[in-house]
Amino acid sequence: MDSYEFDYVVIGSGIAGLMSALHLSRLGRVAVVTKREAFESNTNYAQGGIACVMTDDDSIERHVTDTLDAGAGLCDESVVRQILAEGPATIQELIQTGIRFSERSEDEGGGYDLGREGGHTKRRVLHAGDLTGREIQVSLLRASSTNSNITLIEDCMVIDLITTSWLGLDDENRCVGAYVLMRTTGKIATIRAPVIVLASGGGGKTYLYTSNPDVATADGVAMAWRAGCPIRNMEFIQFHPTCLFHPKAKSFLISEAIRGEGAQLVNAAGEPFMQHYDPRGSLAPRDITARAIDNEMKSTGQACVYLDIRHKSPAYLRDRFPNISRTCKRFGIDIAHDLIPVVPAAHYFCGGVMAGVDGQTVIPGFYAIGEVACTGLHGANRLASNSLLESAVCARLMARTVAERGASLRMVKHISLPAWQSHGAVPSDEEIVVEHNWNEVRQCMWDYVGIVRTNRRLERAARRIRNLREEIREYYHDYLVTGDVLELRNIAAVAELLVRSATARHESRGLHFTLDYPETGPVAEDTIIADGAGEKV
Numbered sequence: 458m459d460s461y462e463f464d465y466v467v468i469g470s471g472i473a474g475l476m477s478a479l480h481l482s483r484l485g486r487v488a489v490v491t492k493r494e495a496f497e498s499n500t501n502y503a504q505g506g507i508a509c510v511m512t513d514d515d516s517i518e519r520h521v522t523d524t525l526d527a528g529a530g531l532c533d534e535s536v537v538r539q540i541l542a543e544g545p546a547t548i549q550e551l552i553q554t555g556i557r558f559s560e561r562s563e564d565e566g567g568g569y570d571l572g573r574e575g576g577h578t579k580r581r582v583l584h585a586g587d588l589t590g591r592e593i594q595v596s597l598l599r600a601s602s603t604n605s606n607i608t609l610i611e612d613c614m615v616i617d618l619i620t621t622s623w624l625g626l627d628d629e630n631r632c633v634g635a636y637v638l639m640r641t642t643g644k645i646a647t648i649r650a651p652v653i654v655l656a657s658g659g660g661g662k663t664y665l666y667t668s669n670p671d672v673a674t675a676d677g678v679a680m681a682w683r684a685g686c687p688i689r690n691m692e693f694i695q696f697h698p699t700c701l702f703h704p705k706a707k708s709f710l711i712s713e714a715i716r717g718e719g720a721q722l723v724n725a726a727g728e729p730f731m732q733h734y735d736p737r738g739s740l741a742p743r744d745i746t747a748r749a750i751d752n753e754m755k756s757t758g759q760a761c762v763y764l765d766i767r768h769k770s771p772a773y774l775r776d777r778f779p780n781i782s783r784t785c786k787r788f789g790i791d792i793a794h795d796l797i798p799v800v801p802a803a804h805y806f807c808g809g810v811m812a813g814v815d816g817q818t819v820i821p822g823f824y825a826i827g828e829v830a831c832t833g834l835h836g837a838n839r840l841a842s843n844s845l846l847e848s849a850v851c852a853r854l855m856a857r858t859v860a861e862r863g864a865s866l867r868m869v870k871h872i873s874l875p876a877w878q879s880h881g882a883v884p885s886d887e888e889i890v891v892e893h894n895w896n897e898v899r900q901c902m903w904d905y906v907g908i909v910r911t912n913r914r915l916e917r918a919a920r921r922i923r924n925l926r927e928e929i930r931e932y933y934h935d936y937l938v939t940g941d942v943l944e945l946r947n948i949a950a951v952a953e954l955l956v957r958s959a960t961a962r963h964e965s966r967g968l969h970f971t972l973d974y975p976e977t978g979p980v981a982e983d984t985i986i987a988d989g990a991g992e993k994v
């Protein structure tokens with residue numbers, strides 16, 4: 458069996474992974490393993506931007522207040538303060554890697570062109586047109602691929618982490634490596650490292666409709682849970698209010714920045730409706746906006762609502778929203794003259810692997826950064842564009858902690874990593890089972906664990922997911938592993954965590970809304986599930 462050794466292994470190639478790798482490369486040899494091409498990440502599809510205090514009429518205190526308001530009582534205030542205060546220095550670091558944010562012309566007063574999004578009381582969103590994620594991804598990949606201490610390994614999917622407790626060793630539990638599937642050859646290898654950084658992003662694919670790309674299958678949360686990490690607040694799934702509603706537009710987001718520039722949400726009759734739900738109208742936070750749209754669609758029987766940005770000139774729209782203008786045009790929608798049909802879709806996991814601001818999890822040597830982690834920044838509802846900032850800040854703090862603690866391959870060199878056991882598994886002749894179960898998990902989550910929940914729907918979901926996981930477990934044991942089976946196993950495991958977390962919360966708060974407990978309880982408490990150790994599937 459092939460085996461590799463590095464000083465640091467980073468799982469994932471979005472902003473959290475690449476910023477982690479760039480920082481760690483100053484300390485030693487880093488491998489970035491990523492399950493498809495390095496370009497494919499949630500970061501690459503981010504449109505809106507990265508929130509940070511950039512002007513004198515704004516303040517960290519104000520950004521903190523907006524974040525806490527959106528988070529509905531569940532943010533960890535000290536974490537919020539720390540991450541947001543690190544923002545300006547972190548933005549400078551991003552700019553130094555070559556990222557170029559949009560600027561205003563001299564006529565407009567110069568400086569960065571700051572956007573506004575739901576829940577922000579000030580303009581503070583740095584962006585690169587409406588292709589911010591792509592600009593970040595391209596720049597960080599360029600910096601990583603020219604760095605001699607970073608090795609990018611594509612088509613390499615982590616199956617599971619290897620910890621000393623999983624190996625049955627008596628030492629203090631620590632992460633020492635991982636089993637990985639090399640997708641192009643089907644071979645399974647081991648990677649050994651004293652530090653593993655999980656930066657694998659979220660899991661929008663757990664739901665039938667999502668703004669996320671195909672890679673977002675919640676692999677990180679599932680593998681960390683199986684390794685014994687506590688998983689926190691998984692019930693808080695952010696549904697982005699406005700994904701393009703068109704049969705051929707798979708997952709295309711209409712950035713909230715468009716509402717920041719004055720677009721109104723209107724119904725089929727062209728009437729604005731958000732004022733009926735919140736005084737902030739179309740710029741209310743996402744939990745309120747997504748629920749309002751859901752209610753409008755259900756009460757009017759319409760399949761979608763619309764965004765109206767027709768008050769802006771065609772030239773302005775082409776310049777500020779080039780990607781949205783172009784993509785809508787491809788589907789026959791001229792955003793300067795037509796209403797844009799939109800629906801909510803699963804967008805962001807506010808919960809995840811419980812971790813400190815430096816990514817430290819309960820397992821020494823194992824860090825979680827970015828969407829896969831739950832640091833306490835987002836609470837029960839993430840403020841738009843806070844997440845790219847969190848990824849970049851936490852990557853920096855993680856590398857600082859790793860440098861302070863020191864870590865070398867010698868620490869794990871003596872531990873023997875057993876070869877992967879396939880226990881007589883054979884190539885599958887029943888791929889259809891994977892396809893079928895994949896669709897069923899996602900449909901079930903959409904129907905029963907969506908924007909509005911009830912006890913009954915959650916019970917239904919729990920029963921179905923339990924049965925599906927049983928079937929997947931058998932399949933996993935009988936057949937040789939493939940990337941598709943691993944992704945199915947992960948979305949099903951996380952679907953179960955999500956249902957269990959939602960069932961445990963007997964109140965409505967932020968993104969978790971249930972008709973059975975519509976009020977917000979007096980005390981905000983985290984939901985923590987920590988029983989995954991020993992789970993093999």
Ligand code: SIN
Pocket residue numbers: 503504505506710711712713714805840841842843844
């Ligand atoms: C958007 O552009 O609306 C998405 C930004 C985000 O989710 O933070």
